[in-house]
Amino acid sequence: MRIIYNNCGDFTNIKTAVALGNFDGVHIGHISLINKIKEFKELASCVLTFSEHSLNILKSDFHVPCITAKDEKIEVLKRAGIDYIVFQDFNLIRYLPPDEFIEKTLINYLNAQVVVCGFDYRFGCGGIGNAEFLKERLAERNIEAVIMPPVICEGQAVASSFARTLIEIGDMPRARKLLGRPFSIKFPVVYGKQLGKKLGVPTINQLFPAGHIIPARGIYACTCEIPGEPEIYKAVTNIGMRPTVKDGDFLNSETHLIDFAGDLYGRNIKVNFYMKFRDEIKFASLDDLQEQIKKDIKFVREYDFS
Numbered sequence: 001m002r003i004i005y006n007n008c009g010d011f012t013n014i015k016t017a018v019a020l021g022n023f024d025g026v027h028i029g030h031i032s033l034i035n036k037i038k039e040f041k042e043l044a045s046c047v048l049t050f051s052e053h054s055l056n057i058l059k060s061d062f063h064v065p066c067i068t069a070k071d072e073k074i075e076v077l078k079r080a081g082i083d084y085i086v087f088q089d090f091n092l093i094r095y096l097p098p099d100e101f102i103e104k105t106l107i108n109y110l111n112a113q114v115v116v117c118g119f120d121y122r123f124g125c126g127g128i129g130n131a132e133f134l135k136e137r138l139a140e141r142n143i144e145a146v147i148m149p150p151v152i153c154e155g156q157a158v159a160s161s162f163a164r165t166l167i168e169i170g171d172m173p174r175a176r177k178l179l180g181r182p183f184s185i186k187f188p189v190v191y192g193k194q195l196g197k198k199l200g201v202p203t204i205n206q207l208f209p210a211g212h213i214i215p216a217r218g219i220y221a222c223t224c225e226i227p228g229e230p231e232i233y234k235a236v237t238n239i240g241m242r243p244t245v246k247d248g249d250f251l252n253s254e255t256h257l258i259d260f261a262g263d264l265y266g267r268n269i270k271v272n273f274y275m276k277f278r279d280e281i282k283f284a285s286l287d288d289l290q291e292q293i294k295k296d297i298k299f300v301r302e303y304d305f306s
Contacts, residue, residue, distance in 0.1 A: 001078045004086045005051070007109055016084070017043040017114040018106060020121060021054050022160070025067035025264070026076040028180045029118065029151040029158040034080050036116045036146055043113055046084040047077055048105070056211065065213035067163060067179075071268075072186050086110070098129030102137050116146045138224045153177055170216030170276035182223075182272040183215070185253060190252065201293050203238075204264050206253045214251065215239050218276045219296055221303045224257050225270040233257040234305070237271055238297045240280035258297060273303055 002009065017037035023030050037045045055064045068076065070087070071256050077085055093101055101124050106112045115138055123129045137144040150157035166175040169182050175183045185206060192205035208214050217240040224235045237255040255271055277299060283289040 001082055002084050003074060004084060006087070006089050006092060007105075009084070009086065011109065011111040014044050014111060015113045016040075016046040016110050016114065018046045018048055018110055018112045019139065020048050020115065020123070021118040023047065023049045023068075023073060023077075024053055024064070024160045025163050025179055026073055026080075027158055027160060027163055027178050028153065029148075031080065031180055032148055032151050033116050033118065034077070034082060036148060037114065038081060039095075040114050045081070046082040046086060046110060046112075047082055047122050048088060049073075050090045051087045052090065057214075065164060066211050067160060067167065067183070067213050069186065069209070069212065072184065072270075084222045091174050095125050098124030098133060100124075101129070106138075107141060107143070110170060112143060114144045114146065116148060119150060121147075129306045163281065164213055167213055169216050170220075171220055172215075172220065172273045172275050176274070182274055184270055184272045185212075186268050186270040187253075188266055188268055191265065192252075200290070201256045201297070203254045203256045204269060206255070206269070208251070208253070215273060216276060217251075217280045219239070219280065220273050221275045221277055221300045221305070223257065223272045223274070223305060224255060224260075225272070226260075226264065227267065227269075234299050234300050234303070236293070238280060239241065239275065242280075256293070256297065258301060275303065277303075 001263070006115055017040040019031065019033040019037045021030060050069065053064045053066065074085060093105060106115055109225045115134065117131050117134060119131055120132045121134070123134070131147045135147060138145045142209070153157070154174070156162065163175055163178045166178065172183060187206040187209070189204040192203065220237045220239065222235040222237045224233045235255050237253055239253055241251055253271065283292065302306065
């Protein structure tokens with residue numbers, strides 16, 4: 001798979017089937033687009049997306065919290081078997097009229113023979129272009145456009161906004177259904193206060209980048225993946241402020257990898273969230289906290305991650 005930024009690649013001699021969208025979360029609705037472009041075996045499969053969510057550029061802030069960091073998005077699309085990912089700077093195309101976007105980006109640059117989008121896809125300056133407009137204009141150039149219907153889960157159309165809501169309230173089993181995989185983070189391990197180590201349960205600390213979605217505060221049954229290691233570790237993760245500790249003054253993700261011993265500082269560790277099983281609470285003493293942690297570890301050891 002090749003990763004291309006801002007029209008740097010040359011598709012002159014490559015005919016493509018292109019999927020369009022923000023692809024935040026790369027949920028099962030997005031996967032339906034990906035599976036469709038892969039049906040055109042004679043064409044190179046290509047995802048055209050953005051380096052940052054288009055709404056965050058339009059609103060000039062973190063209006064839409066990111067579900068899937070770019071590295072994780074690349075990993076998911078690579079597993080899906082995509083040939084090319086093109087990350088476009090939204091500012092380079094936000095003012096293009098719909099016809100100009102079709103001509104310059106899809107036809108002249110990507111050499112698209114097939115274009116796939118969702119039923120609610122909008123594009124062009126002010127978002128005035130829609131899926132039907134795209135289909136009509138491409139048909140004039142004998143280029144096929146496929147408009148994908150919504151994927152229905154639990155009686156409603158799958159959308160990134162729905163997935164965000166589930167993550168923010170800590171409903172990881174339902175979020176997993178929408179994403180087609182557990183919600184996960186993959187951030188560098190940073191130094192903490194070493195309290196977990198003192199309590200006999202060493203932890204890794206990971207900070208959420210600005211603009212990234214943060215799950216509901218609480219304690220989660222998770223798994224952890226360490227680059228280069230085949231084993232996947234069961235883990236207990238706390239999202240919160242560590243209220244039992246006086247210096248718990250910022251929110252982070254703190255994870256104990258069960259049956260793991262080693263130094264992970266500075267490494268990007270993937271944490272997969274399966275279930276929130278209790279709220280974060282303030283204990284009367286560190287001894288009480290330590291006893292609860294033992295119970296949490298026992299719960300996660302016995303949890304069915306299938």
